[in-house]
Amino acid sequence: MPRQEVSISDIARAAGVSHSTVSRALRDSSLISPQVRAQIQQLAREMGYTPNAIARSLQTQRTKTIGVVVTSIADPFYGDIVKGVEAVTRAAGFSVFLGVSHNDPFQEMQVIESFHQRRVDGLIIASSRITGSFHSRSDRLHIPTVLVNNQTEAQEAPLHWVAIDDKRGAMLAVEHLVQLGHRSIGYLGLGNRPRSNRLRLEGYRQALVQAGITPRPEWIRVVAHDQESEPDDAGLGRQALPELLDSDITALFCYNDMVAIGVLLACRDLGIAVPQQLSLVGFDDVITASYVSPALTTVHQPKLQLGQLAAQTMLDILQNRPVENHLLFPSLIVRSSTASL
């Protein structure tokens, strides 16, 4: 299937003028009279001419595109983040393209490389897993980059970021359970979200200690995805619950809503009543959290705002304005999966 693009030469031939006259008219050059410019632009539209952004970007060094890397497009969490990014970048005349990393540092780097080869003006990376040796490569790319909820522990890279306060979110969840009278409270974490998992675990411990409770090792499980299998947070939650039930927990704080939903399914299988026998708190406030029964009590992340701020930060970088990083505060949404002991 050959491309039959309308070229500037085609328009020049049809108009009976030179190639450079058409080129100038299409670039709105003042060397061409307004009337001739309008006529040539009209003709170009009628002939279906599309400016070649690739050729144009070689001249301007700007492509007016932002590459956004998400770990999954099956997770509703990223839907809102991308919506926020799009709202801000589109208003500024940028196109947004997405690439999927599947929460795998190698695939993430591949997506970044191909965005780089396409010369995007900037990169917004959600839940980045790039670490160590990747960073030195990433540094060389020299593409303005904003991280959303970075999962990398290494801080050497001079990148910009927006993030949720994971530790504070975890404290909100555990304080809520303590107020309901729970004393034996578990944590079910995910090892492949290293940074936020560590911070949520810290918040969990600190809230317990502040309540005079010493967390016991058997209350805590951090599970990891099998490298070979497709990540599925709900499946992990479902598998992990039985072992936690061997401890004396009456409440469980889960790394995120999808893990909590997996736990809910395991409870359904095992005949455990939620919240009567086990109170459950998630994190993220994805839409699915309100669909399950009982609806999940959870820590709300302002996802749309995270996306908007990431995009605004990117525009600030590209326009050489002062740039600030943003740490956002979560809030607690109390629904039906938690109850007094």
Next chain:
Amino acid sequence: MPRQEVSISDIARAAGVSHSTVSRALRDSSLISPQVRAQIQQLAREMGYTPNAIARSLQTQRTKTIGVVVTSIADPFYGDIVKGVEAVTRAAGFSVFLGVSHNDPFQEMQVIESFHQRRVDGLIIASSRITGSFHSRSDRLHIPTVLVNNQTEAQEAPLHWVAIDDKRGAMLAVEHLVQLGHRSIGYLGLGNRPRSNRLRLEGYRQALVQAGITPRPEWIRVVAHDQESEPDDAGLGRQALPELLDSDITALFCYNDMVAIGVLLACRDLGIAVPQQLSLVGFDDVITASYVSPALTTVHQPKLQLGQLAAQTMLDILQNRPVENHLLFPSLIVRSSTASL
């Protein structure tokens, strides 16, 4: 933040050879000895050189990228489709970029235009809404295009496609309800998925008529999204249920799982027991359908396979192989939201 890209000139200077020698070496030209080629390529790697895909594509007319347009990345339906597309295209050395249309024909056309300006080699469009006047513009683009579950009624465009057999899927759902003894069966459709909604409604009617049942008008509602508000299929289902309950239906076939989940939430609010008082069938078999309680009986779409076939069709087009369109058959997944009358 200036770009400090390593250029061919930089490498030439460092190697003490000419620009054209480096250029040829990097293109594996046989005009350069294998040994010199290897040395220059090694040096380029060490210096962090990234070939400029934009400049290269101006020479080759190929960018090795596929643009995929989805209507939403918050809908788990598209996650699996994209996964299928990626599996096939990556193996063939293509990068995949995503754009989001938000089920709006204007935004869809904008995404297509920006993919076109970036000179993608091909477009895969899920649930396309492009109609009428857009088509003439789309035709002019001359980009190989494969549609997945096209929502356009117009058939004039010579596009390639893969799709699910919507009518057969609807018949499976309704025949299941008839076998359970239901005679008054409703349909709750979505007006902004015009083509598959029409086909599912046809399948619903035909299955009823074949069972000797004449569908009554008050059993059928087709709702549409407010143009201003963000589409939310579950919200529509939730709003639409009460009016349908004024009829005598004992079972309801919903356009898709998200609509059915909205109906389930409305039933929870209204104290209607599912499936004891109302049997419910969805369509798609998104993962969320198995998370809700009761788990949804639904029509399974082979989403991964739809994506794989769309990508394979695209590769066939690009490599001038014979191209076939594919109509896939759905299957019924019986879970807990349907029961005998």
